[in-house]
Amino acid sequence: DYVVRKAVSFSLATSAVLIPGGMALFALCQEVGSEGPVIVACAAVGLALLSVVLIPTLQEALETRVHRAFFPQLYDYRRRLQELPAALVHLVDRSQLVRRLGESLAAILDVETCEIFLPDENGRRLALAYPSPGVPEPLAEAIARDLEQLAEPVLASEVEALSPAVASLFHARGWEVGIPLRVNDRQNGFVGLGQKKDFRIFSGEDLQLLSAVAGGATVALENASLSRQLRRSEAVLERANRLSSLGMLAAGLAHEIRNPLVAVKTFLDLLPQRLNDAQFLSEFRELSLSELRRVTDLIADLLTLGKSRTASDRWSSTHTGSPTCRRCRRIRTSSSRSC
Structure with missing residues (x-):
């Protein structure tokens, strides 16, 4: 879809600029004939410069429309991913926030599994927070330390070179993508996504959108933590x-x-x-x-x-x-x- 979207939008933008410009240049040549070669050359240079400016602008404007027309489902889920961070920052209850994040990612991306690990009550180890387990499932400290090295969403195929232990974790839990949640160079959680049910791969654009979602989720988690501390302080004061x-x-x-x-x-x-x-x-x-x-x-x-x-x-x-x-x-x- 990326190649088709880029190619079609570029072709449409090029046609929209060069066809009218070429026709105008041809009409100018017919008008001045051989008496004004300088005028024709200046017009051709002007058309080239105009094309350099207008074609990228038109392509960017047409790309969204082409994406919506040719791939409506992909356009819809990417639009929903873009809107998800704004929806998360308004939630101040941690359990509600985690449930909303997990359910939204699973529904939008249509993945087989979505698991969210957050620091436990002591803030020492990452434990499974979504789906809510009957018994806490903390990650091993060695694996948690390796996960702290991840700064951006990473595919399962790329993890093997980074850490064999993390690669084993990805394989055991069926993750296709790992999304670290970081704030101030400190790990605040981790999201593991399974394979898409339609067997489509995660593209580079998907990873960029997931990185934006991770940023919004991290801010929302910090807000929830501050809100919980505020409620505790108010309870102590009361x-x-x-x-x-x-x-x-x-x-x-x-x-x-x-x-x-x-x-x-x-x-x-x-x-x-x-x-x-x-x-x-x-x-x-x-x-x-x-x-x-x-x-x-x-x-x-x-x-x-x-x-x-x-x-x-x-x-x-x-x-x-x-x-x-x-x-x-x-x-x-x-x-x-x-x-």
Whole structure:
């Protein structure tokens, strides 16, 4: 398809330039005759220069149309390969990204196998990430080191000269093409593609497109890694905020519980001296029950707030003016002041 596309587009571009130009030059010769050879020569030179400029430009413009007309299926899959990197960079979830990359390559290229190896959780060894294995399948360290030497997509027929171990891996897994995923001269993954189902070979243009796909996939994987680190940082920050809020709440609770207990303790200290004072005993009883009820209500409120988030939200939406909410706000206010 490459030879036909180039030949047909060149023929069409040449015809589009030289036929009208030749006819115009012939008409000029007929017009001036033998009296203007210099004019004819200048016109011929101008036509030659114009052909040098216009033919490559027209050929490039016609090549896509010829490709689409003569080889629509090849044109379609190459167009989809060109669009794939732009689609990948918008995915920030690693599992979704890897699945999209594997499924897209397998569907577009119509290959028998498509396997993607990415660094494991520790970032030390390459392990199979697509298709998702039941048990992780890390590559041997020696093979992983040899794969790091690959900088561009490589055919299975070219690997033997680079590394016999990698060639054995290609043969064992049925790979026809290997695509390294690299960022900042560091290997970030590896993609192995099997033979095409229609038995067509991978051309040089295919390898160039796959190199562009590898670049887009590498950027997308880096974005996914940064996004995951950001989510982890946000989770740590949220946990720290919760612990801080818990500390403030604990300080407020200690203050709210201590005050009633101090009042009860004071009356208990005075009780031996005023056992015969009926008024004191009556006030002591009422105050003690009131303060203990206050502590009991506070504990009940805490148990209510300790339920599920949904229940807590539903409760707060229907009891925003209840004594419990007012008491909780008072606890937060007092704890903030104490801090």
